[in-house]
Amino acid sequence: MPARTARGRFLTFEGIDGCGKTTQLRLLARALRRRGLSVLVTREPGGTPLGERIRRLLLGRASAGMDPHAELLLMFAARAQHVRQVIRPALASGRVVLSDRFTDASLAYQGYGRGIDIALIRRLHRAAAGGLRPDLTFVIDIDPRTSVRRARRRNRRARRDEGRFEREAVEFYRRVRRGYRALAAREPRRGKLIPGETTPERIHSHVLAHASRLLARGAPRR
Numbered sequence: 001m002p003a004r005t006a007r008g009r010f011l012t013f014e015g016i017d018g019c020g021k022t023t024q025l026r027l028l029a030r031a032l033r034r035r036g037l038s039v040l041v042t043r044e045p046g047g048t049p050l051g052e053r054i055r056r057l058l059l060g061r062a063s064a065g066m067d068p069h070a071e072l073l074l075m076f077a078a079r080a081q082h083v084r085q086v087i088r089p090a091l092a093s094g095r096v097v098l099s100d101r102f103t104d105a106s107l108a109y110q111g112y113g114r115g116i117d118i119a120l121i122r123r124l125h126r127a128a129a130g131g132l133r134p135d136l137t138f139v140i141d142i143d144p145r146t147s148v149r150r151a152r153r154r155n156r157r158a159r160r161d162e163g164r165f166e167r168e169a170v171e172f173y174r175r176v177r178r179g180y181r182a183l184a185a186r187e188p189r190r191g192k193l194i195p196g197e198t199t200p201e202r203i204h205s206h207v208l209a210h211a212s213r214l215l216a217r218g219a220p221r222r
């Protein structure tokens, strides 16, 4: 049976779209499982049946023109369920939980990106998610133009006039990126800013080094 750690560990992956979160999360999950650890991989929005339904609302056609507060509250509705139903129980049983995004994404996107009051988002986090704090957060840092270029490559089939959309996207992602950098700087022990414009293997070696250090430390207080 895979090994469990005392009180579990909670690691999150953050950064603008296309920075490489999902790629890095999979590499870390594989590396930790090879060491015999019990790893739970999850994501936000999502991670529970309710959360996945909310995810479809947030990322589907219904999201066009969605009010920023509506978006924020749906994120926290999904997160409240996720923390209670999945993350807390997994940590309590000593598993290593890797989540593709968490509350930092709300702070960066809805806060820094859309201009919602940061203090409000922190209050929601305390109320809806019990203030749960990751042990380690990887902020993969790339230029927004790289993000748009990677997205374009992926969506090549859906070709249309994307000029204006891309310019807006770059402006928006610049604010989100600044937000993520500020969040990482504010909590340097938890938040690790990782340069993302290099090979997946190099990024992974940084991620694995931080994760290994965390796992070698004593059980976190939670």
Ligand SMILES: Nc1ncnc2c1ncn2[C@@H]1O[C@H](COP(=O)(O)OP(=O)(O)O)[C@@H](O)[C@H]1O
Pocket: 015, 016, 017, 018, 019, 020, 021, 022, 023, 024, 150, 154, 196, 197, 198, 199, 200, 203
């Ligand atoms: N270090 C990297 N260099 C170049 N391309 C990458 C790198 N990491 C991931 N990619 C590619 O960029 C795209 C976005 O990566 P992904 O891991 O899905 O990012 P995210 O989950 O942050 O949106 C994918 O097509 C992936 O193959």
Ligand SMILES: [Mg+2]
Pocket: 021, 022, 023, 100
């Ligand atoms: Mg992803």
